[in-house]
Structure formats: structure tokens, C-alpha cells
Amino acid sequence: MKTVVVKCGGSVLKELSDSFFNSMKSLIEDGYQIVFVHGGGPEINAMLEKMDVESEFKNGLRVTSREVLEAAELVLSGSMNRKLVRMLEQKGIPAIGVQSSDQGILRADFISQEELGFVGDVTAVNKNVLELFLQAGLLPVMTPIAKGPDGTVLNVNADHAAGAAAYALAADHLLMVTDVPGVLKDGKLIPSLTAAETNELIDSGVISGGMIPKVKTALKALQSCEHVHIVSGKKPFYEGGKWYGTLFNKEETI
Known part of the structure; x- marks a missing residue:
């Protein structure tokens, strides 16, 4: 069976369209197995605000105290995970919520407990x-929460969690779902890119702002997956055997 790992950030989950779920169903009908990894940044921020807990980021990672970890677990393993499972089931896709720290589905070590607190880097995946x-015909919906040393629970970056899952499962495709169709130039979608071409577009300013971290994450993910796509959560990304979005390839494009 062919496997696709789908990573969706919390900010995009609310915007997922019927077209997106239809593409998911098309993948399943065409013989793909799907694993979903989700984030929940905006919802975690809202929960921390309610709890009157301050939060900061270092190098793109949320500094995670025990209080922040409690909020992250509450949001990710609770409301966000259940919401996404229900959305999938309502669209006719059998799904199951997976708390990734259970059974060491994701294992991680501290990156730097002194600087980042309970933040981990994924070291193993219980595939x-x-x-x-x-x-069993179920689509696992994974939280980016991992089992750390001595039973500690660690917060991990959702992009890294998806990349690790894709590597462990030898996935054919890794999809990074965003609110845009892919990388655009002069308003037109660029269907495929190599690392060199991507860096040229960054240097020339064609890729700018919030798209820069997205493409850099996609390039890094090529280390663990042969095909990495940036796709839209608002439009179809797969129809009739054809992929839509921007595909990042290890090999030079022709």
C-alpha cells in the first residue's frame, strides 16, 4: 500500500473545505493509506491567555513550561484532535484519534531543557x-506530543513529527497543508521545485514572508520523504490521479 502523511497546522484546520476532504477520499479510493498529524498553535495561545500563562518562542519553538505543556496537551489531545476526527468521520472517512505519547508512538528527547523546557526532538516512531x-481501515490522527525520557511528556514541532512519521512509514508523499495553493510567482502556481530553484526564488524575493518557513520545512522534509507537497486546505489537492499544489523533488526538474 502507498502511504501519505498529511500535516495540518491549527490555523488551517478551521478553513478545511469539502474539496479538501474529497481529495482525501480520492486518495483512499486510489489505494493510499493516510496518516494525519495536526498542530494547534492558535488554540494553545487562546488557552494560555485564559490561564494567564505567558508563552514565548525561541528559534521557532514554543518554550514549554509545565503550565504550557498542560495547556498544549489539553488542546491538542482534547478539543483539536476530537474535532478533526469528527470532521473526517462526517465526511465519510473512518478515523481514530491517536495520542502520540501513548505506547511511545512518538518518542523524543529534550532539545534543551534549560532553554526550551519540555520540548523534544523526535527520536523514534512506533510504526x-x-x-x-x-x-483496520482507520486513518490515525496524531497529536505532536511525544513520550520522553523516564515517562516524561514532551511537546514536539508538528512539522518534525510529520516528517518523522513519513520516514518511519516509508511514506510516498508528505503533504503540508496551508491556506494557499502552493508557491506562486506573478500570481501563478509553480507546480514543482528543487532545493536550488527554491533558494533562488527566496533570494529574488518571489518567495517571501510566511511562505519562507513553509518551503524551508518542505525542503528539510525531503530528507525523510521522496515527494513533499505544499497544498491548499481550501481547494482540491488530488483529483483523478493528479496532484495539485507545489511539489518539491530531490531530483532536478526537467
């Missing part, structure tokens, strides 16, 4: 558990 769900 056997994920494969059991897939074999």
Missing part, C-alpha cells in the same frame, strides 16, 4: 501501532 490502525 507498528500506526500500521495496525491502517490495516
Whole structure:
């Protein structure tokens, strides 16, 4: 079976369209297995505000105290995960919520407890558990929460979690879902890019602002997956066997 790992940030989850879910169903009909990894940044921020807990970022990672970790777990493993599972099931896609720290589905070590607190870097993925769900015809919906040393729970970057899952499952495709169709130049979608071409577009200013971290994450993900796509959560990304969005390739494009 071919496998696709889908990563969706919390800010995009609210904007997922019927077209997006139809593309998911088309993948399944065409013999793909899907694993979903989600974030929940905006919802975590809102929860921290309610709890009157301050939060900061260093190098793109949320500094995670025990209070921040409690909020992150509450949001990610609770409301966000359940909401996404319900959305999938309402669209006719059998899904199951997966708390990734359970059974060490995601394992991680501290990056720097002194600087970042309870933030981890994924070191292993228990693919056997994920494969059991897939074999049962269920789509696992994973939280970016990992089991750390001595049973500690660690907050991990959702992009890194998706990349690690894609690598462990030898996924054919990794999809990074955004609120845009892909990389655009003069208003037109660029269907495929290599690392060199991407860096040229960054240097020339064609890729700018919030798209820069997205494409850099996509390029990094090529280390663990052969095909990495930036796709829209608002439009179809797969129809009739054809992919839409920007595909990042290891090989030079022709």
C-alpha cells in the first residue's frame, strides 16, 4: 500500500473545505493509506491567555513550561484532535484519534531543557501501532506530543513529527497543508521545485514572508520523504490521479 502523511497546522484546520476532504477520499479510493498529524498553535495561545500563562518562542519553538505543556496537551489531545476526527468521520472517512505519547508512538528527547523546557526532538516512531490502525481501515490522527525520557511528556514541532512519521512509514508523499495553493510567482502556481530553484526564488524575493518557513520545512522534509507537497486546505489537492499544489523533488526538474 502507498502511504501519505498529511500535516495540518491549527490555523488551517478551521478553513478545511469539502474539496479538501474529497481529495482525501480520492486518495483512499486510489489505494493510499493516510496518516494525519495536526498542530494547534492558535488554540494553545487562546488557552494560555485564559490561564494567564505567558508563552514565548525561541528559534521557532514554543518554550514549554509545565503550565504550557498542560495547556498544549489539553488542546491538542482534547478539543483539536476530537474535532478533526469528527470532521473526517462526517465526511465519510473512518478515523481514530491517536495520542502520540501513548505506547511511545512518538518518542523524543529534550532539545534543551534549560532553554526550551519540555520540548523534544523526535527520536523514534512506533510504526507498528500506526500500521495496525491502517490495516483496520482507520486513518490515525496524531497529536505532536511525544513520550520522553523516564515517562516524561514532551511537546514536539508538528512539522518534525510529520516528517518523522513519513520516514518511519516509508511514506510516498508528505503533504503540508496551508491556506494557499502552493508557491506562486506573478500570481501563478509553480507546480514543482528543487532545493536550488527554491533558494533562488527566496533570494529574488518571489518567495517571501510566511511562505519562507513553509518551503524551508518542505525542503528539510525531503530528507525523510521522496515527494513533499505544499497544498491548499481550501481547494482540491488530488483529483483523478493528479496532484495539485507545489511539489518539491530531490531530483532536478526537467
